[in-house]
Amino acid sequence: xxxxxxxxxxxxxxxxxxxxxxxxxxxxxxxxxxxxxxxxxxxxxxxxxxxxxxxxxxxxxxxxxxxxxxxxxxxxxxxxxxxxxxxxxxxxxxxxxxxxxxxxxxxxxxxxxxxxxxxxxxxxxxxxxxxxxxxxxxxxxxxxxxxxxxxxxxxxxxxxxxxxxxxxxxxxxxxxxxxxxxxxxxxxxxxxxxxxxxxxxxxxxxxxxxxxxxxxxxxxxxxxxxxxxxxxxxxxxxxxxxxxxxxxxxxxxxxxxxxxxxxxxxxxxxxxxxxxxxxxxxxxxxxxxxxxxxxxxxxxxxxxxxxxxxxxxxxxxxxxxxxxxxxxxxxxxxxxxxxxxx
Amino acid sequence: xxxxxxxxxxxxxxxxxxxxxxxxxxxxxxxxxxxxxxxxxxxxxxxxxxxxxxxxxxxxxxxxxxxxxxxxxxxxxxxxxxxxxxxxxxxxxxxxxxxxxxxxxxxxxxxxxxxxxxxxxxxxxxxxxxxxxxxxxxxxxxxxxxxxxxxxxxxxxxxxxxxxxxxxxxxxxxxxxxxxxxxxxxxxxxxxxxxxxxxxxxxxxxxxxxxxxxxxxxxxxxxxxxxxxxxxxxxxxxxxxxxxxxxxxxxxxxxxxxxxxxxxxxxxxxxxxxxxxxxxxxxxxxxxxxxxxxxxxxxxxxxxxxxxxxxxxxxxxxxxxxxxxxx
Numbered sequence: 207x208x209x210x211x212x213x214x215x216x217x218x219x220x221x222x223x224x225x226x227x228x229x230x231x232x233x234x235x236x237x238x239x240x241x242x243x244x245x246x247x248x249x250x251x252x253x254x255x256x257x258x259x260x261x262x263x264x265x266x267x268x269x270x271x272x273x274x275x276x277x278x279x280x281x282x283x284x285x286x287x288x289x290x291x292x293x294x295x296x297x298x299x300x301x302x303x304x305x306x307x308x309x310x311x312x313x314x315x316x317x318x319x320x321x322x323x324x325x326x327x328x329x330x331x332x333x334x335x336x337x338x339x340x341x342x343x344x345x346x347x348x349x350x351x352x353x354x355x356x357x358x359x360x361x362x363x364x365x366x367x368x369x370x371x372x373x374x375x376x377x378x379x380x381x382x383x384x385x386x387x388x389x390x391x392x393x394x395x396x397x398x399x400x401x402x403x404x405x406x407x408x409x410x411x412x413x414x415x416x417x418x419x420x421x422x423x424x425x426x427x428x429x430x431x432x433x434x435x436x437x438x439x440x441x442x443x444x445x446x447x448x449x450x451x452x453x454x455x456x457x458x459x460x461x462x463x464x465x466x467x468x469x470x471x472x473x474x475x476x477x478x479x480x481x482x483x484x485x486x487x488x489x490x491x492x493x494x495x496x497x498x499x500x501x502x503x504x505x506x507x508x509x510x511x512x513x514x515x516x517x518x519x520x521x522x523x524x525x526x527x528x529x530x531x532x533x534x535x536x537x538x539x540x541x542x543x544x545x546x547x548x
Numbered sequence: 549x550x551x552x553x554x555x556x557x558x559x560x561x562x563x564x565x566x567x568x569x570x571x572x573x574x575x576x577x578x579x580x581x582x583x584x585x586x587x588x589x590x591x592x593x594x595x596x597x598x599x600x601x602x603x604x605x606x607x608x609x610x611x612x613x614x615x616x617x618x619x620x621x622x623x624x625x626x627x628x629x630x631x632x633x634x635x636x637x638x639x640x641x642x643x644x645x646x647x648x649x650x651x652x653x654x655x656x657x658x659x660x661x662x663x664x665x666x667x668x669x670x671x672x673x674x675x676x677x678x679x680x681x682x683x684x685x686x687x688x689x690x691x692x693x694x695x696x697x698x699x700x701x702x703x704x705x706x707x708x709x710x711x712x713x714x715x716x717x718x719x720x721x722x723x724x725x726x727x728x729x730x731x732x733x734x735x736x737x738x739x740x741x742x743x744x745x746x747x748x749x750x751x752x753x754x755x756x757x758x759x760x761x762x763x764x765x766x767x768x769x770x771x772x773x774x775x776x777x778x779x780x781x782x783x784x785x786x787x788x789x790x791x792x793x794x795x796x797x798x799x800x801x802x803x804x805x806x807x808x809x810x811x812x813x814x815x816x817x818x819x820x821x822x823x824x825x826x827x828x829x830x831x832x833x834x835x836x837x838x839x840x841x842x843x844x845x846x847x848x849x850x851x852x853x854x855x856x857x858x859x860x861x862x863x864x865x866x867x868x869x870x871x872x873x874x875x
Contacts, residue, residue, distance in 0.1 A: 295780035308771040323779040
């Protein structure tokens with residue numbers, strides 16, 4: 207069995223704001239083993255980015271409160287000092303962000319920014335760091351890395367900048383790579399290249415990946431396991447096949463239904479989930495998805511636990527509907543044909 | 549790059565020409581009233597007035613007067629022997645305007661360079677401290693002080709400083725005004741300038757501190773700062789290399805133009821309050837007696853610095869921000 211790198215236990219993150227307490231993450235559990243790709247899927251505001259940034263302690267601040275544990279190789283990162291966390295950041299757990307256009311500092315050369323990451327963690331001469339930067343740029347597929355290392359970010363295209371970000375993230379050979387919507391800001395053709403690159407480099411660098419996205423199509427490519435998040439909670443958790451072939455939660459159906467598909471008759475309009483995510487200050491009672499769920503019934507006033515309700519081991523969900531009801535209802539929802547109430 | 553420099557130089561000359569025409573129109577053409585009559589004194593003989601008018605060229609068409617005036621001003625800049633009517637002269641004192649301005653330059657330069665160093669340094673310190681402590685008590689104290697500094701009129705602050713630190717005490721902390729040339733006695737030079745330096749700098753310290761604070765708070769929310777943190781850099785390095793470095797760029801524009809303005813005679817109040825006989829002081833004297841050629845001369849001299857420094861700002865900007873480098 208592969209080495210367990212990360213174990214998140216009942217993680218809760220709250221921010222005190224002028225309007226009230228925002229429960230951005232409310233009880234998230236997952237594990238990550240070496241070589242694994244975990245996809246975290248959800249709409250904006252579902253808590254997926256806050257979860258990932260909390261792993262690195264980037265959400266720390268005077269108005270933030272944390273509960274639960276983030277165990278990295280058995281060590282709780284939530285309670286670590288800032289200086290210990292700095293040793294972890296970049297060196298053991300690295301992160302790439304959504305918008306490569308703004309994630310690189312415009313006034314420094316790309317190579318210098320990669321060198322900065324290397325030299326933050328290793329005692330190495332600037333010349334050697336530069337050589338490593340060139341090598342990294344080559345590995346992420348930048349042509350002419352020898353010259354390109356001295357380019358400024360604005361001289362790179364969007365895809366190249368994201369490649370440079372990946373090179374920077376991998377510069378200290380981290381165990382875990384967190385990719386927060388790495389392809390959202392890119393052209394569709396570039397998206398696939400970047401995903402392939404992440405998947406390939408994961409093996410080259412023998413690390414694990416957390417891939418955060420709102421696009422199930424993205425995780426379908428590379429993820430081993432998928433976490434579906436809604437309003438700060440995990441609503442469904444399972445292997446990739448479970449989520450795509452036997453989805454249990456109506457929210458997951460909605461996400462699946464909103465992907466355009468070639469293998470079905472073209473609908474009048476692309477299906478969308480009605481309504482918008484709830485305010486994280488005033489969460490609805492019971493199941494958080496209830497107000498938007500076309501299949502909600504009385505029992506949903508009470509929040510279901512995240513439990514294994516199917517035969518497949520490790521496939522968890524938060525929905526009161528019986529297995530029979532789910533099988534019946536989900537086909538129509540995913541096909542985007544009906545909005546009937548159970 | 550060379551094309552950029554040449555384009556900029558041509559632009560500078562064009563702007564200066566425009567300014568000189570404008571200044572001539574505003575100060576010489578529009579004021580009206582015959583300068584010859586004023587120069588001839590009370591109850592002059594008509595022949596006397598006509599004589600002066602002819603001697604000074606006031607009977608020539610205005611464009612001839614303009615060209616002659618600029619020629620004379622130019623003669624003053626270039627050293628050499630010139631006749632009485634070959635240089636730009638004050639209507640009142642008949643002194644060579646350009647030579648008077650030149651005489652004021654050492655005092656003005658000393659005042660402005662010293663004050664600029666102080667205001668830039670303290671402005672950055674104030675900005676960084678209040679940005680790092682944003683929202684805390686220290687930030688509020690600094691904000692209040694900055695507001696007071698920005699709001700205090702220079703002439704009032706200067707007089708108060710001079711009175712309480714140099715005039716009133718039995719054993720004054722500082723000398724009472726006047727300029728001592730640097731070449732004559734460097735220690736006395738600095739000692740005499742301490743009060744004027746701070747007096748001139750106070751306004752800018754508050755202003756620069758506020759601007760830098762808001763730039764830094766914006767920069768702290770930038771994605772590249774989050775990237776820098778996620779690389780595991782120390783907070784000090786993130787602040788210096790990523791937040792401060794990027795926040796200082798807009799300050800360059802401010803500094804270039806402010807510095808040019810005070811150097812170009814804009815420190816009128818400070819120079820007057822502390823009896824520093826610099827260019828600003830000369831301008832104040834001439835305004836008092838409505839002596840038009842010196843006012844025009846100082847305005848042109850100031851315009852020269854503004855034009856030169858705004859070009860310098862462009863070059864420094866390009867050096868600081870690779871995105872706007874001409875390729």
